[in-house]
Structures are given as structure tokens and as C-alpha cells.
Amino acid sequence: VVDDDRDIVDTLCDILELRGYATLRAYDGLDAVSLAVQQPVDWVIMDVRMPKLTGVEALQVIRQQVPGARVVLMTAFASADLAARAESAGAATVLHKPFDPSRLLNLIEGERGEL
């Protein structure tokens, strides 16, 4: 879970861990990329606007370096343009803050059910 807002990262991780998922926490795009490269991850839940490396840039690197990882982008800015770019860069979906965490859980669990 990547966000420069630590509270977002912490609350989401707590919810995911409550459901039994192992989480890694990063607070900027560069951290996220190095973490994902170091440790194989299934899901990357990442804010778009972040210091050092934006969510979209990090997404591109991660999609390249870790082809198996699914990426969910979060944003406080609702923009069709961003959604289109994220989709072309290979994002699974874009969630607009504030979103109901159950939507994220449903997404992840739906994917897992398919596997």
C-alpha cells in the first residue's frame, strides 16, 4: 500500500491484515518500486500524486519489472483523463478517495476467487 499520507496506508493495511493479507507499506513512488522489485507482491494499492515518483510512473515501472503484480490506483482527483492514462498503463482500476474499503476487498477477493 503506497501513499504519502501515512494514515491512509496504515488504515488500509490494518483492514487488509484484518482479512488476513500480508501487507507492505511504502510512502512514495520510489519506495514502492524498490519494495515491489525486492519482494514479490500480488497487489499494489497506490496513490497517484506522490513525491519522487508519481503513481502512474511507478505503475509503469512495476508493470515492467513485476509483470505479475496487479495495481490499483487511488486518487483524490476525479479525472477522466487520468483514468484513461491509468488504464493504458495497465492499472486494474482507479479508486476515487474517499472510497468504501469493501470495494477494494471485493476486487481483491474476486481476483483471488478466479485464481
Place this chain on the structure above:
Amino acid sequence: MIAIVVTVFGTISYRALRASTLQGAAERLTMVANVFGQPPAQRPAWTRTNAEIARSQPVRDIVRSGGQRVSDSARTLIANLAPDTGQTLAVDVRDADGTILLSINSTLADSLLRHRVFNGDAPPAPNADSGPVLPRLRQRFPDTTASSELYRRGSLVLFERATPIREAGRVIGHIVEIRKVATAPNALRQLSGLIGRDAALVVGNPDGSVWSDLEHPIEHPPPVEGPQRYRRDNRSWISVTTPIAQGPWVLGVEFPEDIVLARVHALRTRFILIGLVVVLLAAVVAERLSRRLTVPLVNLTSAAEAIAGGQRVTTLAPLDRSDEIGRLSRAFAAMSTSVHASRDTLELQIDDRTRALQVALTKLQEAQDELVRQERLAALGHLSGSIAHELRNPLGVMTNALYYLESVLGTDSPPKVREHLAKLRKQVRLSESIITGLLSITRTGEPHVETIDVRSLVDEAIARAGVPENVSLEVAIPGDLPRISSDPVHAAQILMNLLTNALQAMEPAAGTLRIRARESEHMIRIEVGDTGPGIAPEYRERIFEPLYSTKARGIGLGLSVSRSLAAANRGRLFATEEPGGGAQMVLELPAVHTASERVQQASRAEGVGV
């Protein structure tokens, strides 16, 4: 002009007539003068006697004897020459040298006769009241009977006549009579009868030195030459002089000019009278003519001035005249009418233009207001967008935290905890909706137009707004109402905003929310009315300004944004009064007629049920 013509003509005529009259008179006078001037066919008796006396023996004896022998018969003869008629004042008998041999004086004239002409003496003294004497008579005595020039002695006009006394063909002496010029009274009367009562006969010297009217000297004698006019005794006279055959004198015949010209003068007077009448008539006619001419012109002039001054002229000079004035009046009336017509047209055009200008100005003002409003909205949108984004992260955290807490606590948690969690969740959602509303300001771009069913649009808005229990709801939407063409998100947002405002206006008391929809001139009109306090007329436009709010809650963007959205969807939004005193918001959006709806409408219009 006429006066001048009459005067000139009259003067010329008068002069011609006068000249011819005078000419005629002069000819008549000349004739008379000639008659009198001719020697009479029969000489007067005294003349004959005179010559006979000079030839008589006794008279010759006196001369021969040198005055020594004067017989009684001679004295009687001489005395006969001086009768008592008073005409002959003295008779002398003289020798050839002029010496007086015998002198018989009439008693009355003796003192007057200090001077004699035929005596060869010095001429009369200049201071003596006499005229000049003929030179030939002064130097020597004539050898025939001759008369001297006239001369004056006091009130008498005299002349002398010398009759030679001959002996053997030689002149030895003279009988000299001194006579005064006179005629017998009856002779004068005869003359008057001949030449007219007003005429006068005068006798004078050829040089004009002495004149007599046959009785007395004349102070202002007539001219010697020609037929002439002259003034004497304050009268104008016409005078003709002619030599008299028997003496060295001239005979003048005079006639008063006013008598001669009496008829001419009468004619002149008549002429003047006629002329005056003509001039007067001409003046009257000219005055009437000029009045007939000038009065319409003056009227026209004042009418023209009135028109120039911008007045409307209705009455003009008479139009029925057939002359130039009539034509002028008619032309003027036509001109006046067309001037007024064109001015009216012009005024109408000006009014039209003015109205158009005012409309344009109003539109410009509205456009400017709208622009200002949009700019303020844009600035606000930018600001509120930033704030909204900044708030979304904390809201995300809160949402997550709530989810975590609810997951952890589950249904076993105490009711109070659950209640507080629910309040938290509600407030987070409210915050989110506020932020969404704020952000919508930045999302008034190009609408994605769809065809929307009004009924479902309203129903959804009602459901989302959450009508409280103390508010009753009245919805009146015809089942066959055409759909609207609009961005569904925009339409929903506007309607939501209107419902929220209406509900808030009625808080906390109970009330009625009325929603009506109908078609009006290709627009669907959706009215949202409440039973709240209403909006004062002066605030019905201000409420659409950004940041204007009368509510305790809210930032005053809802209506402003809604109006912008309505305009973006080719509709409009405005406030009015709900019957009963509440506020009524009217949203108009373009109507869409599907083919079947059009058929239905047409059938309804024709009264045919389908």
C-alpha cells in the same frame, strides 16, 4: 408707379394743352393788336383839323411875324386844338428854331409842363419821371407831323405832336401839342367789348421805357417783343405788342393768363382729380392684390418656420386657389405631410433602434454579469477544488478507520458505540457530498446531452434528497410530458440543489413541497415550490450570485452553479413566487419530441383519441 405715370401724363397733356391755348390766345391778340395798330381808314377829325390849322394864314402870320402878330382868329384856331376834353394839355406855336411864339395851356396842366420835347433843349433830367425822348425829335423838328415818345409826368403819360407850318414848301415853324394818352370812357368800353372784358390794351415806347393803359402809367410794363407771358399786379398776363402805324409807339394787347387758361386749368383740376382717384383705386387694388399675395405667403412662411421649429402644421394657406399661390400652398402642404411622415417614420425607427439598443444593452449587461459571475465561479471553483482535494484524503482516512472499527467491533458492540459510528459515517458522507458539490463547479464544462424522462429524474432527486416526515409532497407531472434533452448529471444536480433548498427553507416547521412539470414553448418547465418564507423580489436575482447565501449553512454556490449548469444545457433557472407566499424555483430545459410523441400530440390537437 401708377401715380408717376398719371402725373407725367397729366403734366405733359397739361403743358401741351396750355401751350396750344396760349398760342391760340397769342394769335388772337396779335390779330387784335394789328387791327388797332393800323391807321384808321378815316382819320379822326382832329387830325385833319390840326393839319389845316397849320396851313392857315393866321398861324403862318404868327410865325412870320415872330410872334408879334397874333390875330384873334389865330388864337381861336390854336385854342381849338386844345378842347376841353382834357386830352390836349397845351398847344405851342414855335418857329423853326423851336422858340415858342404862342402857348395856350389848359389850366390844369400848366404846372406840369416844365419841359417840352419839341424844343431842342436838353433832354429831361434823369431824375425826372420820364422816359427817353427820340433823338431825331430832340435835335430838330420834323418836317412832317410826328409824335414823340411817351413820357411820364406824375400820374400822366404824355406825348407831344409836332405839325409843321409850311410856307412855299418850306417849314417855317411848328404847332406842338402836348397830349396825354387817354381814350374816351365809351371807347374803352367798346374796346372791352371787342377784345373781351379781361383783356387790356396798353401803349408804350418801343424800348419799353413808358407804358400806359390809356389812362395811367403802368408800373410793370409788358415785354416789348413777341407774344410773351409776364407777371403784373400779381397776375400772369399774355401780351402781344405791335408797332402802331401813326406813331412811334407800340400797342400791347394783354390778357390774363388764368382767364385764357381757365378751361385748361379746369381740365388740369379734373385731371388731378381723376389721377388721384386712379392712384387711390390703384392703391386699393394693389393693397388687396398684395394682401391676397402676401397673406398666404406670410402664412406659408410662418408655417415653414413652425415646421423648422419642429411643430406639426395642420392649417395652411387656401389650397383651392388656382394661381401660383395655390400651387405653392399645395406643394407646401404635400411637403409638410411628407416631412411629417418621414419624421414619424424616423421617430419610429429611432424608437425601434433605441429599443433594440436597450435590449442589446440589457443583454450586454446580462452577459457581462454572467461573465463576472462565471469568472467568480471559476476562481471559486479553483479554490474550492483545491480544498476539496485536500479534504478527500482525510475523509479517506476516516472512511477507512470507520470500516476498520465496524469490522473489528462487529454487531456485538454497545448500541451507543454503534450509534456514534453511524453518526460519524453520516457526517463523512455529508462532507463528501459537500465536497462533490463544490467540485461540480469545476465540472460545468461541455454537457453530455441525453434524453431524460422527467418523472424518473424527479423521483430520483426526491429519493436522494430524503424528504422529512413533516413535509408533505405533491408531485404533478403529466404522463405524456415530453422528455428533456440535457446532461443527466447536470439535471440531477440542479434538481437536487433545488429540492435541498426548498426543504431547508421550510425547516424546522412542517410544510409542503410541490413539484410540477409542464411543457411551455418547446421547453419543459419544472417548478419546485415550497411553503417557506419565500424570497423578496429584490433578492430573486441576487441569490444566483456566487457566495450569496441567506442560509446558516452552505457557502452560497448551489444556485449559482445550478444556473450555470442550466445555461450550459440551453435552459434557464430563475426564482419567482409560489402561490401562497413561498418560494418557487423554475427550471426550464429543452423538450424533446420523439416521433410517436409528435403523432400523439398532433392527434390530441385534432381531438382524435389514440
